[in-house]
Amino acid sequence: MTSGTAAPVDRVGLGILHHQFVNICDEMAVSMMRTAYSPIFSEGLDFSTLILDAQGNLIATAGINPAMLGASLYAATWIVREVGEENFDPGDVWIHNDPYRGGSHMPEHMMVTPVFIDGGIVAYVGNIAHLAEIGGMAPGSFAATATDVFQEGLRLPPVRLFRRGEPVHDVWRIMLTNHRTPANTWGDLHAMLGSLRVGQRRLEQLFHERGVAALSAAFAQIQDFAEMCLREEIRKLPNGVYHAEDCFDDDGIVDRECWVRLDVIIEDDEIIFDYSKSDPQTLGPINATYVVTLSASLNGLLYIIGGDMPVNAGVARVVRVVAPAGSICCVRLPGACVGGQTENQPRVMEMVMGTILGQLLPDRSAAASGNTSLNFLFGGVDPRTGDYFAHYHFEANGWGGRASSDGNSAQIVPHANCRNTPVEIFETRWPWIHEKYSLNCDTAGPGRHRGGLGIERILEVGSDVITVSVLADRAKHRPWGLFGGGEGSATRVELRRAGATEYRTFQEHFGLVSPTKFSNVRLGHGDRVRLVSPSGGGYGDPLERDPALVVIDVCEGFVSKQSAERLYGVLLGPDGQLDEGRTEDLRRRLRSDVA
Amino acid sequence: MTWRELGKSWHDTTVDYCEVCGNLLIRRYWEFTDESGVIVRACREDDVRLLATLRRYRAEASPAGSGA
Secondary structure, three states, X not given: XXXXXXXXXXXXXXXHHHHXXXXXXXXXXXXXXXXXXXXXXXXXXXXXXXXXXXXXXEEEEOOOOHHHHHHHHHXXXXXXXXXXXXXXXXXXXEEEOOHHHOOOOOOEEEEEEEEEEXXXXXXXXXXXXXXXXXXXXXXXXXXXXXXXXXXOOOXXXXXXXXXXXXXXXXXXXXHHHHOOOXXXXXXXXXXXXXXXXXXXXXXXXXXXXXXXXXXHHHHHHHHHHHHHHHHHHHHOOOOEEEEEEEEEOOOOOOOOOEEEEEEEEEEOOEEEEEOXXXXXXXXXXXXXXXXXXXXXXXXHHHHHHOOOOOOOOOHHHHEEEEXXXXXXXXXXXXXOOOOHHHHHHHHHHHHHHHHHHHHHOOOOOEOOOOOOOOEEEEEEEOOOOOOXXXXXXXXXXXXXXEOOOOOOOOEOXXXXXXXXXXXXXXXXXXXXXXEEEEEOOOOOOOOOEOOOOOEXXXXXXXOOOEEEEEEOOOOOOOOOOEXXXXXXXXXXXXXXXXXXXXXXXXXXXXXXXXXXXXXXXXXXXXXXXXXXXXXXXXXXXXXXOOXXXXXXXXXXXXXXXXXXXXXXOOOEOOOOOEOHHHHHHHHHHHHHXXX | OEEEEOOOOOOOOOOEEOOOOOOEEOXXXXXXXXXXXXXXXXXXXXXXXXXXXXXXXXXXXXXXXOOO
16 A cells, blocks of 8 residues: 655645544444444443544544543553553454543443554554443442442453454453343443444545555644644633632532532633642542543533534643542542542533633533433343343433523533433333423523423332432532523432332432432332432523513423513413513512612 | 653552642653652653643632632
């Protein structure tokens, strides 16, 4: 094949190449989605696909799950650095899930394989995916009461899953033996492997078309280009130090608030996210690894000022994150950290998007979403098949209102782009029966643009025993509004025992430390679980909301007539239409009351 | 200032952290001496400058909660 030339590529050429790289990542993602066994892959899309250069630097990723960006930037680089490039052979596939080697949390496994051309490594392709069950103290491997990483599942350092194309049986056997649902692990790992093969094949084609020298040079240029684009955008922000803080209700082990405190330093074309004033790491598993805090910082920034710039290792040259080891934003071994990715990351990201950048770019910022993934885990033996099952479900909530529109309703928190588990999947794969799945009226944070609505889901146990765990937050500290918008609503996780008439929280039932974090509660036939996810905060003064939109909200069942009057100063006539005259009077009176 | 190998054996499972930013140290680290003579282990060469910037801002910072 031709070695090609290494002449610089212009912006248009780089743009074309960038989209070719992303296309390859997208195709890898589709392959993974269509071939996986577990709904968390096929429905939840909780994975990323990556192209990396010969040093392991991130070149491109599919826009599937930005929550994995931090891990994507470092985990492969560090595999290459730790094991040495000389130990990669054609057909090798390395795997690891170690949060203490650049992983986000234990369930997310990274696979990486080298791309060889003419006997030399020219690139790597990789993926990161959340395996729904990896052992540990709770089915679903998301133990809200874990106090160290060893309780969170099987931890793998970088090891070969395939050596020169042949499976390394010892590693497979260790993994399959320690996971509760080995058939799913088998299928999902092969989906990841297939995705790598797709990426490898496409990238080899591209190298043959463009030449090694040209494409390798483009890898470097596209990182420089991303760095330059981000510097240009940061330079538009005013220099200064900006502060934000937010807290978790508790860590699941101790009933005490846990604070994240952030100083953002903007100096010309550089930006530093300094988390040094945050609380020490917690005993429970809401700690973030460094790469999770990096993801949160980068995504919060890129969502607001990133536009359509390429996302690759170049952006990490501009953005510096300071999170002292041993803090809630950078857990130190052996701290538990499975919830850092799902609770800590969205919390921090929205501090960046709302509290920090809201001051600087109010037209692009947003109020807080429900801001918890409301992780609901369960496992047991399915009476229909006799097989052990386990699943990791994350729940939809309401997003925050923003300058241009209301917050989205019933969506997974915005850091991850994932999707929750469909009702049909719940009922066909596991012994659950849905009694209710609906939007929650009168819960959205009021505002000129209101928050999105959270959901209410009621599930009835359809087998003798199901073991459930929950890791969530926002039961006490509700999602904040922005620029006069009101708070969203709180999380509730409740249980109604078979034969009982009322729901009570799990905390009330079992005397738990936390209302939203518990592990391994055994439920029986006819018990009902009620998950109420939080709604988003509002953006702007509710009295500035277009009355016609309030009327629509009432008609849709999102807002009651009483709340329309009390929160928005909007009155409807007997025909259900807007009463303009009385609304104007009421709003005038409410404004003068506030004044 | 120089890059140094961590020199860990294959069975060593300890974890090392950058003393400037908290990021992990994998296989090697950038060693430098700060203004007070303390030896610092960092993940990047650029952390010399990062540390200086942080110290400058922290010295200038008004009491807790300083905003924009």
